[in-house]
Amino acid sequence: MPKRVAPQLLFSGFLLLFACRERAPLRIGVVLDPDGLRGAVMAADDLNAGGGINGRRLELRVVNGLSSTSAKDALTAAESLATDATILAVVGHTNSNASLAASQVYNERHVVQIAPTSTAPLYSHAGPYSFRMVPSDLYQGEFLAKVVAGDSPHPRVAVLYENDDYGRSLRGRLAEELAVRDIQPVYDAPASVVDAITDIPDIAQAVVRARPNLIVWIGTEGELRQLLAVVQRSIPHVRVVASDRFSVPRPHEPNAQVLYGVRYVRFRAADAASPATRALTARYERQFHDEHSDQFLLAYDAVRLLATAITAVGTERGDIRDYLAGVGTSRPAFASLDGPLRFDANGDPPPGYHLAEVTSKGSRPIPDAWLDQ
Amino acid sequence: MITIVAAVFGVVATVSVLAVAHLSRSLGNELDRTTEQLIDEQRIADQIVSSSYGQQLAAYRYLENPSAGTLAEFRDGGAQAYRGIRKYLFRSMPLEARLRVEGIKEAHEIFEVAAQRAFDLAASGEPARARAHMVTLSRDAALLERAVQRFLAVREHQRQELRESEEMWLTRLQYASVALAAALIVAAVMLAVLLHRRVTTPLSDLSVAVRALAAGRDDARVPPQRFAEFQLLGTAFNEMAASIRQARIESQIRNADLERALADLQRAQRALVQHEKLSAVGEMLAGLAHELNNPLAGILGVAECLQMEMSGYPDPAVQELATSLVDPLVAESLRARDLVRNLLNFSREAATQLESVHLADAMNVAVGLRRHAFVQSQKQLEISVPDDLYVSAQPQKLELAIMNVVNNSLDALNTGTGTMLRVAAAREEEDVVVTFEDDGPGFVHSDRVFDPFYTTKPVGSGTGLGLSLVHKFVQEFGGVVFAESAPVRGARLVMRLRATEPSAREEGADAARVSEAALAG
Numbered sequence: 001m002p003k004r005v006a007p008q009l010l011f012s013g014f015l016l017l018f019a020c021r022e023r024a025p026l027r028i029g030v031v032l033d034p035d036g037l038r039g040a041v042m043a044a045d046d047l048n049a050g051g052g053i054n055g056r057r058l059e060l061r062v063v064n065g066l067s068s069t070s071a072k073d074a075l076t077a078a079e080s081l082a083t084d085a086t087i088l089a090v091v092g093h094t095n096s097n098a099s100l101a102a103s104q105v106y107n108e109r110h111v112v113q114i115a116p117t118s119t120a121p122l123y124s125h126a127g128p129y130s131f132r133m134v135p136s137d138l139y140q141g142e143f144l145a146k147v148v149a150g151d152s153p154h155p156r157v158a159v160l161y162e163n164d165d166y167g168r169s170l171r172g173r174l175a176e177e178l179a180v181r182d183i184q185p186v187y188d189a190p191a192s193v194v195d196a197i198t199d200i201p202d203i204a205q206a207v208v209r210a211r212p213n214l215i216v217w218i219g220t221e222g223e224l225r226q227l228l229a230v231v232q233r234s235i236p237h238v239r240v241v242a243s244d245r246f247s248v249p250r251p252h253e254p255n256a257q258v259l260y261g262v263r264y265v266r267f268r269a270a271d272a273a274s275p276a277t278r279a280l281t282a283r284y285e286r287q288f289h290d291e292h293s294d295q296f297l298l299a300y301d302a303v304r305l306l307a308t309a310i311t312a313v314g315t316e317r318g319d320i321r322d323y324l325a326g327v328g329t330s331r332p333a334f335a336s337l338d339g340p341l342r343f344d345a346n347g348d349p350p351p352g353y354h355l356a357e358v359t360s361k362g363s364r365p366i367p368d369a370w371l372d373q
Numbered sequence: 374m375i376t377i378v379a380a381v382f383g384v385v386a387t388v389s390v391l392a393v394a395h396l397s398r399s400l401g402n403e404l405d406r407t408t409e410q411l412i413d414e415q416r417i418a419d420q421i422v423s424s425s426y427g428q429q430l431a432a433y434r435y436l437e438n439p440s441a442g443t444l445a446e447f448r449d450g451g452a453q454a455y456r457g458i459r460k461y462l463f464r465s466m467p468l469e470a471r472l473r474v475e476g477i478k479e480a481h482e483i484f485e486v487a488a489q490r491a492f493d494l495a496a497s498g499e500p501a502r503a504r505a506h507m508v509t510l511s512r513d514a515a516l517l518e519r520a521v522q523r524f525l526a527v528r529e530h531q532r533q534e535l536r537e538s539e540e541m542w543l544t545r546l547q548y549a550s551v552a553l554a555a556a557l558i559v560a561a562v563m564l565a566v567l568l569h570r571r572v573t574t575p576l577s578d579l580s581v582a583v584r585a586l587a588a589g590r591d592d593a594r595v596p597p598q599r600f601a602e603f604q605l606l607g608t609a610f611n612e613m614a615a616s617i618r619q620a621r622i623e624s625q626i627r628n629a630d631l632e633r634a635l636a637d638l639q640r641a642q643r644a645l646v647q648h649e650k651l652s653a654v655g656e657m658l659a660g661l662a663h664e665l666n667n668p669l670a671g672i673l674g675v676a677e678c679l680q681m682e683m684s685g686y687p688d689p690a691v692q693e694l695a696t697s698l699v700d701p702l703v704a705e706s707l708r709a710r711d712l713v714r715n716l717l718n719f720s721r722e723a724a725t726q727l728e729s730v731h732l733a734d735a736m737n738v739a740v741g742l743r744r745h746a747f748v749q750s751q752k753q754l755e756i757s758v759p760d761d762l763y764v765s766a767q768p769q770k771l772e773l774a775i776m777n778v779v780n781n782s783l784d785a786l787n788t789g790t791g792t793m794l795r796v797a798a799a800r801e802e803e804d805v806v807v808t809f810e811d812d813g814p815g816f817v818h819s820d821r822v823f824d825p826f827y828t829t830k831p832v833g834s835g836t837g838l839g840l841s842l843v844h845k846f847v848q849e850f851g852g853v854v855f856a857e858s859a860p861v862r863g864a865r866l867v868m869r870l871r872a873t874e875p876s877a878r879e880e881g882a883d884a885a886r887v888s889e890a891a892l893a894g
Contacts, residue, residue: 206496206497209496
């Protein structure tokens with residue numbers, strides 16, 4: 001090859017390589033439950049329809065769909081994503097158990113993690129690369145205690161919880177706040193473990209024996225539905241308050257009606273949704289013919305938040321982390337669907353809880369004023 | 374240079390050794406940290422296991438005798454175990470170990486739920502089922518303990534792997550160190566050889582040449598160099614040395630010229646001094662001669678008249694008287710007259726009319742008058758005067774000057790030492806140099822021989838004016854004369870006369886001489 005041509009070809013090759021690299025899509029890892037995944041996908045589609053991030057497409061790498069609540073599975077998924085050099089950040093995981101376990105892998109590898117719905121207090125100390133879209137359960141325990149105290153003058157409350165990081169920590173805070181309010185649970189025990197409930201008749205019998213007028217459920221709706229179906233035979237009017245892990249059942253699901261009347265904690269005031277939120281939820285219902293959950297909206301915001309960070313500082317993982325750490329302080333507050341979002345020093349947003357009730361028509365928001373009664 | 378190279382490589386080798394030592398220490402520190410961590414994890418594991426056993430014990434006691442205290446004890450144990458498990462959460466460990474930790478956590482969670490079920494059964498009045506559930510509880514406790522042990526085993530295995538890895542790395546480091554050291558040594562030797570060839574040797578050549586040049590050997594040169602950098606240096610040095618040599622030669626030539634000029638100046642100075650002396654003496658002598666001339670003329674006249682008169686008397690007594698008294702009177706008067714004349718000649722300013730004189734002819738005339746004297750004295754006289762030399766002079770004075778020199782030499786030879794006088798002449802640029810050289814005793818004071826009345830002869834053997842006249846005449850001719858003793862023995866007198874071209878008359882005389890020579894041949 002003539003000496004004059006070789007350098008030109010080499011230079012052109014470098015240019016081509018550089019250009020291709022510059023047009024390659026940006027990739028974010030996603031480890032969420034189905035509704036959360038819908039929110040992430042919709043956010044990515046909306047961003048790409050608007051030209052992407054700095055002219056580049058946003059691509060989601062989805063890992064572990066339904067089994068994303070297991071800590072062991074979370075570790076494996078985190079290892080896979082953290083060692084992928086093309087992954088800029090991760091939105092996940094679904095619950096505190098999984099998010100806590102995965103957080104150590106992400107922090108060791110310096111990968112930003114945004115957990116949309118993980119509330120365990122321990123997550124605040126997971127590391128500088130871990131952020132979340134919801135407040136710590138240090139505050140939810142107090143909120144639930146207020147709900148219990150406001151339920152009746154002399155509540156007979158039974159506390160049932162998932163025996164994992166989330167359930168144990170929230171139950172512990174609730175017990176402290178109830179003690180402050182001089183409320184002693186008539187029954188307080190773990191009901192399920194690893195998202196599975198067994199010996200339902202025995203648990204139901206133990207609960208019924210305690211004759212509660214209020215059950216505080218710290219777990220998923222599926223386990224609650226199984227338990228209530230048995231409990232309500234004996235105490236049909238028992239009221240139930242569920243924590244944030246509860247999600248509204250689909251009408252077609254079996255025994256969905258046993259959950260009607262259950263009040264549950266939400267992070268968003270459904271009756272005060274912004275126009276953007278209403279538009280988005282309307283799109284969700286049109287597309288999926290279903291009622292959205294907080295997981296959908298929070299995952300949607302999490303992806304948008306990452307897009308904002310990448311647009312501002314580029315694709316270096318450390319720069320993205322630094323940007324998120326400064327959201328609301330050195331960086332502008334993020335314009336989430338629910339209003340300005342700010343992170344504290346632990347990467348947590350400030351507390352804000354609302355109640356909603358399950359009805360035959362879906363979820364009905366309960367005005368916040370109820371709490372003052 | 375080699376010392377510097379050796380020092381550099383020594384430093385590099387030392388740094389390498391230190392780096393290896395540091396790496397070794399780091400690896401060792403990491404192993405120590407891991408071992409400490411493992412010991413701490415063992416302690417936590419013991420706490421978890423003991424807490425779970427405490428829970429199991431509390432569960433058994435609660436089943437036997439339910440009480441809030443026992444239940445609280447169970448829950449406290451659970452909280453303690455959970456805290457221990459969560460201590461593992463924020464520790465750095467490989468994925469496999471983390472998975473084991475989650476396994477411990479799950480096992481404990483399952484254990485606690487199983488215990489709660491047993492409590493519920495016991496509270497609902499089903500002790501048999503409760504006790505059956507305790508079997509499950511025991512199994513779950515055993516599973517928990519096994520999970521803990523598996524975790525510890527994994528960590529121990531990882532520590533073992535780390536130690537083996539460290540040992541392997543240490544071994545590799547040692548081999549690498551040895552290889553590096555050997556490579557450094559080889560590189561040092563190669564570099565030293567390269568430096569020696571490319572730097573030290575050329576510099577040494579240059580140094581030798583510089584020293585030689587400094588010692589005065591301006592023929593010192595740097596030999597041809599192989600490498601461009603030193604070629605330039607060598608060429609520059611050689612050019613400099615050549616310039617120095619040339620400058621030295623020119624300096625020597627100038628020094629020689631300067632020395633000649635100095636010698637000429639000194640001679641001119643001596644001549645000037647001599648001239649001044651002679652001028653002063655001349656003036657004195659002129660006055661004296663004029664004063665003496667008249668009385669001498671009178672004395673001589675009367676003496677000659679008396680001699681003539683007495684020669685006419687035949688009386689032997691008169692004749693004897695004439696011979697013993699009058700003849701000497703006349704002779705001495707004549708001698709005095711000659712002396713006065715010489716004095717007058719000496720004192721007269723040069724009003725010489727110079728002409729082109731054939732040197733060989735003048736020489737022949739002057740020497741011819743004294744050749745017989747040499748033969749009689751058994752001394753040799755060699756004349757070597759080319760026939761084509763003409764000088765600016767006055768013929769008679771030149772002949773007289775030559776004759777005075779020859780006479781002076783003969784007188785010196787006659788003192789008993791020396792046998793030969795050589796006279797040679799040669800053209801030197803604008804001059805003709807006539808050299809008179811004998812092997813006699815030499816000049817006692819060569820710087821005074823041209824002084825008037827200076828003589829080393831006995832009283833009455835000479836007036837001491839002969840060489841003074843030579844000096845005077847040569848000066849009149851526009852030439853110079855100097856005298857010196859020969860290096861070994863003898864005297865040397867050199868006349869430097871202005872060379873001329875033969876006049877028309879001389880050219881005719883030349884042609885005659887050539888014809889005579891041809892006819893004679």
